[in-house]
Amino acid sequence: MPLRTTIIAASMFCVLLATAISAEEGPTPEQRAVTATENRQAVFKLLGVNMGPIVGMARGSVPFDAEVAERNARRIAMLSTMIPERFAAMDTRGFDVTTEALPIIWDNPDDFAEKAKALHDAAITFAELAATGEQATTLGGLRAFGGACGNCHDTYRVDDDD
Numbered sequence: 001m002p003l004r005t006t007i008i009a010a011s012m013f014c015v016l017l018a019t020a021i022s023a024e025e026g027p028t029p030e031q032r033a034v035t036a037t038e039n040r041q042a043v044f045k046l047l048g049v050n051m052g053p054i055v056g057m058a059r060g061s062v063p064f065d066a067e068v069a070e071r072n073a074r075r076i077a078m079l080s081t082m083i084p085e086r087f088a089a090m091d092t093r094g095f096d097v098t099t100e101a102l103p104i105i106w107d108n109p110d111d112f113a114e115k116a117k118a119l120h121d122a123a124i125t126f127a128e129l130a131a132t133g134e135q136a137t138t139l140g141g142l143r144a145f146g147g148a149c150g151n152c153h154d155t156y157r158v159d160d161d162d
C-alpha cells in the first residue's frame with residue numbers, strides 16, 4: 001500500500017475504534033435522565049397536539065369535524081398508555097433535568113397509572129360520542145375528557161396556568 005493510503009486507512013481505523021469505544025461506554029446516567037425526560041415530554045406534547053383541535057372546536061375557533069374529534073381522541077387513548085411506561089423507564093429525581101413533573105410521581109406509581117387509565121377511558125368515551133357525528137353530543141363530553149388531563153396535572157405537575 002502506498003504510504004498515503006496507509007495513513008488514511010490507519011486514521012479511519014482510529015475513528016472507528018473511538019466510535020466503538022464510546023458506543024460501548026454508552027450514555028451516562030445524566031444523559032439517560034435528559035433523554036427519559038425529553039421522551040415523556042414528547043408524549044405529552046403529542047397529547048396536546050391532538051387535544052388542540054378538539055378544544056378549538058368547542059371554542060368555535062376550529063370548524064366542528066366529528067371524524068377529526070374521534071380520530072384524535074383515539075390517538076390520545078393510545079398515547080395515554082405510554083404515560084406510566086415513560087415514568088417507570090427512569091426515576092429522574094435528583095438529576096439536572098428541566099421538568100414540570102413533581103417528585104411524588106415516583107412515590108405513587110399506582111395512583112399515577114390510575115390517572116393515566118382514567119384519561120384512556122375518558123378518551124374512549126369521548127371517541128364514542130364523536131362517532132355519533134353529532135356536534136352537541138360530542139362537545140358535551142369534552143368537560144369530562146379534558147378533566148382527565150387536569151385531574152392529573154393538579155396532583156402531579158408543577159402548578160402553572162394549566
Ligand code: HEC
Pocket residue numbers: 037040041044045047048051076083098099100101102112113115116119148149150152153156157
Ligand atoms: C397521569 C398524569 C397526566 C395525565 C393524565 C396528563 N398529563 Fe399532561 N403532564 C403530566 C406531567 C407529570 C407533565 C410534566 C412532564 C415533565 O415536564 O416531565 C405533563 C406535561 C404536559 C404538557 C407539557 C409538555 C411539555 O413539556 O412541553 C402538556 C402539553 C400536557 N401535559 C398536556 C396534556 C393533555 C392535553 C392531557 C390530556 C389529554 C394530559 N396532559 C394528561 C401528567 C399528566
